[in-house]
Every structure is written in C-alpha cells, then in structure tokens.
Amino acid sequence: MSGQWNGPQVVTVGGGGGPGLLIRALWFILVGWWLGGVVITIAYALCITIIGLPVAFVLFNLIPTAMTLRPRSEGDSVVLQDGTGRFVAIEGSVAQAPLLIRAVWFVLVGWWLGAIWLLIAYLLCVVIVGIPIGLLMFNRVGGVMTLHRY
Numbered sequence: 001m002s003g004q005w006n007g008p009q010v011v012t013v014g015g016g017g018g019p020g021l022l023i024r025a026l027w028f029i030l031v032g033w034w035l036g037g038v039v040i041t042i043a044y045a046l047c048i049t050i051i052g053l054p055v056a057f058v059l060f061n062l063i064p065t066a067m068t069l070r071p072r073s074e075g076d077s078v079v080l081q082d083g084t085g086r087f088v089a090i091e092g093s094v095a096q097a098p099l100l101i102r103a104v105w106f107v108l109v110g111w112w113l114g115a116i117w118l119l120i121a122y123l124l125c126v127v128i129v130g131i132p133i134g135l136l137m138f139n140r141v142g143g144v145m146t147l148h149r150y
Contacts, residue, residue: 018071027069033126036067040118047111047145057146063138067125070135094149102147114145 018024043059046052064070081087096102121137124130142148 019069024069028067028131032067032069036063036125037122039063039066040122044115044118047114057142060138060141063141064135067138068131068135096149097147105147106145110145110147114141117141117144 043056046056121134124134
C-alpha cells in the first residue's frame with residue numbers, strides 16, 4: 001500500500017458562509033424584520049419607475065440577506081462524474097423566455113402579482129414560523145414579476 005486514497009475525489013460546491021444562527025436570529029429580531037420592509041418598499045418603488053428596474057431587482061435579490069444575513073447562493077451548478085471517476089461541478093444557466101414576452105408579462109401581470117407575492121412573503125417572515133417559505137418566495141420574486149427562470 002502506498003498510503004494514497006484511490007477512491008473517487010469529490011469537489012465541494014458552494015459552502016455555507018455567513019454568520020451563525022444565533023447572530024442571524026438576533027439580527028432578524030432587532031433589525032431584519034423592519035429593514036426587509038424598507039428594502040421591499042424602495043425596490044418596488046424603483047420597479048414602478050421602469051427605469052429603476054435593474055436596481056430594483058438587485059434589491060429584490062438582497063431582501064433575504066437584509067432580513068436574515070443569509071448569503072445568497074451563487075447560482076446553479078450540476079455535479080457530474082467524469083471519465084476518471086472524479087466528481088466535478090459544472091456551472092449552468094437556464095434558457096430564458098424572450099425579452100418581449102417577459103416585458104409584456106411585467107406590464108400586464110408582473111407588477112401587481114409581484115406586489116402581492118412580496119407582501120405574502122414579508123408577512124410569512126414576520127410571523128417567524130413562516131420564515132423558510134417567505135425566504136423561498138423572496139428568492140423567486142424575479143420569476144413572478146418577469147418570468148425569470150431559475
């Protein structure tokens with residue numbers, strides 16, 4: 001035996017980060033619940049101006065972090081095993097609907113459905129028990145408002 005491991009090698013994808021649960025819970029209780037409401041209000045106001053849409057969606061993506069200090073995941077990746085037996089992560093993206101369809105959706109449906117979606121997500125977070133579902137909803141606000149695919 002050479003002392004070398006001959007089993008499959010695993011490449012770690014992502015990896016937590018951010019403060020611990022106690023710090024995040026204290027942040028939410030003292031700051032996060034009201035800061036989330038402020039960020040939602042500012043982002044939605046920017047969204048209505050149309051010209052502020054890019055900044056609005058950056059803010060929408062920051063809502064879970066503002067409320068709970070939870071870092072945002074970097075994106076989708078797929079873990080595959082290559083010909084040598086190693087597991088590797090491949091970054092990928094999902095094909096999006098055409099811009100014209102997404103724009104029409106936003107003008108006719110997305111702006112008001114997004115407001116309802118954000119309100120429900122915020123209320124779920126404020127009642128504490130619904131935080132996991134509320135944060136999932138915040139992560140999908142782009143899909144509700146603009147048909148963004150994840």
